[in-house]
Every structure is written in structure tokens, then in C-alpha cells.
Amino acid sequence: MAELSEFLQVQHAGPLLxxxxxxxxxxxxxxxxxxxxxxEHAHRWANKLLKNSPLAASIEITLGQSQFIASTDCLIxxxxxxxxxxxxxxxxxxxxxxxxxxxxxxxxxxxxxxxxTYLAIKGGLxxxxxxxxxxxxxxxxxxxxxxxxxxxxxxxxIALQPTPLTHSHLFKVPAQYQPDYSxxxxxxxxxxxxxxxxxxxxxxxxxxxxxxxxxxxxxxxxRLTGNTLGIAEQSIISTPTNYGSIQLPGDGQPIVLLKxxxxxxxxxxxxxxxxxxxxxxxxxxxxxxxxxxxxxxxTAQQSFIKFQNFFKD
Amino acid sequence: xxxxxxxxxxxxxxxxxxxxxxxxxxQISVTINRQVIATERHLRQALQLDLVDIIVSxxxxxxxxxxxxxxxxxxxxxxxxxxxxxxxDSHSKLPATNKPPIYIDVYYGLDAxxxxxxxxxxxxxxVAQITRLHSDRTYRVFANGFxxxxxxxxxxxxxxQFPRLDTPRVKVPKGAVAIAEQQTAIYPQQTPGGWYIxxxxxxxxxxxxxxxxxxxxxxxxxxxxxxxDYQTFINQGGRVAKQGN
Numbered sequence: 001m002a003e004l005s006e007f008l009q010v011q012h013a014g015p016l017l018x019x020x021x022x023x024x025x026x027x028x029x030x031x032x033x034x035x036x037x038x039x040e041h042a043h044r045w046a047n048k049l050l051k052n053s054p055l056a057a058s059i060e061i062t063l064g065q066s067q068f069i070a071s072t073d074c075l076i077x078x079x080x081x082x083x084x085x086x087x088x089x090x091x092x093x094x095x096x097x098x099x100x101x102x103x104x105x106x107x108x109x110x111x112x113x114x115x116x117t118y119l120a121i122k123g124g125l126x127x128x129x130x131x132x133x134x135x136x137x138x139x140x141x142x143x144x145x146x147x148x149x150x151x152x153x154x155x156x157x158i159a160l161q162p163t164p165l166t167h168s169h170l171f172k173v174p175a176q177y178q179p180d181y182s183x184x185x186x187x188x189x190x191x192x193x194x195x196x197x198x199x200x201x202x203x204x205x206x207x208x209x210x211x212x213x214x215x216x217x218x219x220x221x222x223r224l225t226g227n228t229l230g231i232a233e234q235s236i237i238s239t240p241t242n243y244g245s246i247q248l249p250g251d252g253q254p255i256v257l258l259k260x261x262x263x264x265x266x267x268x269x270x271x272x273x274x275x276x277x278x279x280x281x282x283x284x285x286x287x288x289x290x291x292x293x294x295x296x297x298x299t300a301q302q303s304f305i306k307f308q309n310f311f312k313d
Numbered sequence: 314x315x316x317x318x319x320x321x322x323x324x325x326x327x328x329x330x331x332x333x334x335x336x337x338x339x340q341i342s343v344t345i346n347r348q349v350i351a352t353e354r355h356l357r358q359a360l361q362l363d364l365v366d367i368i369v370s371x372x373x374x375x376x377x378x379x380x381x382x383x384x385x386x387x388x389x390x391x392x393x394x395x396x397x398x399x400x401x402d403s404h405s406k407l408p409a410t411n412k413p414p415i416y417i418d419v420y421y422g423l424d425a426x427x428x429x430x431x432x433x434x435x436x437x438x439x440v441a442q443i444t445r446l447h448s449d450r451t452y453r454v455f456a457n458g459f460x461x462x463x464x465x466x467x468x469x470x471x472x473x474q475f476p477r478l479d480t481p482r483v484k485v486p487k488g489a490v491a492i493a494e495q496q497t498a499i500y501p502q503q504t505p506g507g508w509y510i511x512x513x514x515x516x517x518x519x520x521x522x523x524x525x526x527x528x529x530x531x532x533x534x535x536x537x538x539x540x541x542d543y544q545t546f547i548n549q550g551g552r553v554a555k556q557g558n
Contacts, residue, residue: 240375264458
């Protein structure tokens with residue numbers, strides 16, 4: 001890499017810090033995962049507050065407990081799980097922009113709710129681009145700084161910061177757009193032909209079951225545990241997967257596929273969870289409960305289009 | 314095949330806000346896979362501006378749309394027309410017949426083919442017969458996926474067809490050549506896996522520089538395995554990954 005410009009440095013790394021953007025969905029035909037921010041709602045808001053391009057990369061902080069300093073005065077935004085962040089021990093608001101002065105310590109604690117926090121910087125992180133994206137895919141060892149999660153002392157190049165930095169830069173997310181991650185979550189899904197072929201009783205049972213998020217849930221997928229639908233195990237010929245596919249393996253415990261999913265899968269699929277609810281799902285922790293509810297395609301598409309237009313540059 | 318019967322053969326399903334799944338009759342067949350690939354190529358032309366990507370598997374493909382094209386009612390008609398057009402093309406053998414097969418050298422020694430003995434017992438074939446049956450055929454790349462560089466090849470000789478391992482291995486070494494059911498594949502990197510390992514190769518399944526890695530094999534390619542001896546494998550830069558390591 002060329003000589004480092006200004007940078008953001010990791011002073012302390014929590015359980016999982018990774019660089020994410022909107023991913024590389026266009027190379028899934030080559031077998032690469034889509035990857036990217038699992039909670040696009042929070043990630044996109046962080047960029048929007050900074051008037052960044054929607055393609056700018058941020059740091060996805062899972063379970064907080066991380067610290068950063070910058071080599072120069074810079075403009076940052078913090079959105080997502082509330083880690084009660086501080087700058088030089090002064091509390092700073094979540095869902096807001098802040099000025100981070102050179103050498104000041106930005107600290108994220110364990111989140112009080114939610115799971116993932118996005119730290120964006122004006123102009124975006126300037127780490128290497130890999131198949132048109134800076135997103136890190138840990139299982140493929142690609143993207144980010146060197147295909148790995150961030151660790152202490154990593155220096156992340158940043159864009160040139162505006163000068164002078166003034167309070168006119170400091171936007172915040174209106175309260176009605178700040179989700180409450182502790183609320184029970186209904187996952188609305190677009191039903192598959194397989195779901196529609198099930199008996200009315202089984203469809204009802206699926207909707208009434210309260211599923212718990214299992215411990216081995218991650219960016220690849222969320223594993224759920226709950227009553228089984230009593231569907232005999234069936235092997236199907238491998239089919240392309242979707243962001244949000246609800247796979248039903250032989251043990252009857254559904255898996256909702258997320259951004260680091262494999263591109264092709266061999267389990268029957270009950271449907272695809274709509275994106276808005278996947279963003280919320282990715283903020284839930286193991287042990288929390290979810291339920292499923294079918295949604296009609298048109299409503300799902302309208303809400304998707306609205307979301308996309310809202311975050312257009 | 315007439316346009317109408319081509320269409321009747323394909324199930325079109327809007328599976329997500331921005332994704333449309335096309336499914337052909339669910340079987341592993343060269344004829345069907347050819348239609349899938351021909352359709353993919355035509356769709357890439359016809360929907361150029363609407364597309365994020367198209368993911369192809371054995372007998373299905375997934376069209377991923379750009380947000381601006383979501384809900385566009387004219388797309389369905391375009392897709393139907395393209396399926397019909399591709400059906401006539403795949404019957405005149407348009408796709409991927411002009412490319413010569415790609416040869417991949419495999420060391421089938423007992424130290425590299427961890428499951429050769431087991432398979433020999435289960436099939437009643439000798440180890441030599443197994444490796445000959447595996448390397449005699451020309452295979453087709455039906456799909457790319459699972460991990461980058463992993464290509465699903467088929468169809469293997471019926472005598473070699475066994476269900477996957479009951480318990481997948483936590484580590485299958487990079488370069489392992491394996492079989493399961495009707496398929497064979499090479500593991501491009503060390504991953505978990507439930508297929509039977511019958512040999513190892515020194516070939517790299519991902520090509521290109523770090524920034525633009527591409528799988529060596531493309532869907533529709535033809536592949537032939539060539540048995541090599543231990544010394545050749547070592548000369549090619551191979552190192553036998555031993556079981557239990």
C-alpha cells in the first residue's frame with residue numbers, strides 16, 4: 001500500500017470488528033459471498049448523516065468493547081446498537097455525528113441493546129477494494145485489511161477530512177428512525193412454492209411457533225430453535241440461495257441466511273424474509289425470540305423500493 | 314422444442330423483493346443444465362441494465378435485480394421471451410461446445426485418497442478400478458458455489474455413487490478430489506466437507522491476482538482428471554495432506 005495518509009487506529013478490539021459496505025453481490029456467480037453490513041439500516045444511516053456515498057465503507061462493531069483514535073481531526077457517525085460511546089470519557093450520543101479530534105480516545109462499551117454498531121467516517125474508509133467492495137468476508141479471507149477481522153494497532157486509511165469542522169456538520173437520526181432492538185420481532189417473509197404446498201395446519205403452526213435464536217448464529221446465518229413442523233427430511237438438488245432464505249434442514253430447525261451465506265444450498269426453503277426485517281434480525285442476540293408471518297409480494301416490494309429511494313445519494 | 318413447451322418446462326417464482334428464481338425439472342441432467350446456462354447467457358444480454366447478478370445451479374437460476382428494476386412489470390414478459398429464445402439455442406448446441414476440456418492432474422495414491430479403501434470395500438471394486446472409472450470420464454461443470462473456486466462436476470459412474478458421509482469432516486484439505494452421489498469436486502481451500510476423498514491435486518482452483526480472483530472452472534466447462542504418480546505430484550508443488558493431520 002502507498003504511504004499511509006491520515007488514519008483511524010484500532011486501540012482495542014472487541015469480539016468482532018470488520019470493515020463492511022454494501023458488499024459484492026455481483027460476483028456470487030463466481031461463488032463469493034455477498035457479504036457487507038448485516039444491518040444496512042444502521043450502516044446506511046451512518047453514511048447518510050455524513051453525506052457520504054451509499055457505497056462508503058464503515059466499521060461493523062459486534063458487541064462493542066472497542067476503542068479507536070484518529071491521526072487527524074475527523075467527522076464520524078455512530079449508528080446501531082447503543083454502546084454508550086465516549087470521546088475522552090465524555091458521553092456522545094448514538095445515531096449522531098461527532099467531531100473526533102486527533103489523539104482523542106473513542107470508546108465503545110458493551111451495547112445496552114442490539115448487537116452491532118456502525119462507525120462511519122466522513123468520506124469513508126480508504127482500505128483496498130476487492131471485486132468492487134471493501135467488505136470483509138472472514139470465511140473467504142477476503143476484503144477488509146487482509147481478509148481478517150480488525151485487531152489492535154490496525155491503521156485504517158481515511159479520506160481527507162473537511163476543514164474547519166464545525167457544528168453545522170453534526171446531524172442526527174430523527175427519533176422515529178431509531179429502532180428499539182429489544183422489541184419482539186416478527187419476521188415477515190415472502191412464501192415459497194414449498195411453503196404454499198404445505199398443509200394449512202403446518203403453515204399455521206409455522207406462524208405460531210416462537211423460535212429462539214441459537215448461540216451459533218453469525219453473519220452467515222441465524223439458527224433458530226423451536227417446535228418442528230414434522231416435515232419429512234427431503235434432499236433437494238442444490239439451488240441458489242437468497243439473503244433471507246429460510247432453510248429447513250432435516251432436524252426441522254430453521255436457518256435464516258444472512259450476508260456471508262454460501263451462494264448455493266441444498267435444503268428446502270420456506271420463503272425469504274424481507275430485507276427490512278433482516279436488518280432488525282441481525283441486531284438480535286442468541287436467546288431472543290422471533291416469529292414468522294407471510295407478507296404479500298407487492299407490499300414487500302413497495303417497502304423495499306421506499307427504503308432504497310430514501311438512502312439514494 | 315416449441316416456445317410454449319420451453320416455457321411450460323420452467324417455473325418462474327418471485328422469491329424475494331429483488332430476486333426471481335427460474336426452476337427447471339429437478340434433476341441432474343446435461344440437457345437441462347445446458348438450457349439453464351443458455352438462459353443465463355441470454356438473460357445477461359436481455360436484462361443487462363436490470364441485473365446485479367445471475368447465480369446458476371444444476372437446474373435452476375436466480376436473477377438478482379437492481380433496486381430500480383424491482384416491481385417493473387415488463388420484466389416478466391422479457392424473461393419469458395428469453396427462456397423461449399434460449400431453449401431454441403440450447404438445442405442447436407450453442408453454449409460451451411467449442412472450448413476444449415480442462416485437464417486436472419490427480420494423485421490417486423492411498424495416502425492422498427483417504428476414502429479409497431472404504432469405497433473399495435463398499436463397491437467391491439479395486440482401488441485401481443475406482444480411480445480408472447473416475448479419470449475415464451469427461452465431466453461437466455454444472456454449478457459454481459459453496460465456496461469460491463468450488464465447482465460441482467458430474468455425472469460420475471453409477472458404480473461410484475454413494476451418499477455423503479454421515480458425519481462431515483471438520484477439515485478437508487485444499488486440493489482434495491472428492492465424490493458424493495452423482496458428483497465430483499475439488500476442494501479449493503481447506504473447509505469442512507462430507508464427500509469421499511479419492512485423491513489430491515496440486516492445481517489451483519482460483520486464478521488471477523489477489524484483487525480479482527476468478528474460479529479456474531466456469532459453468533459449462535468440460536473437465537478431465539489425469540492420474541499422475543507421486544513424484545509428478547511433488548514436482549508440481551503438491552504435498553500430500555495426510556489423514557488425521
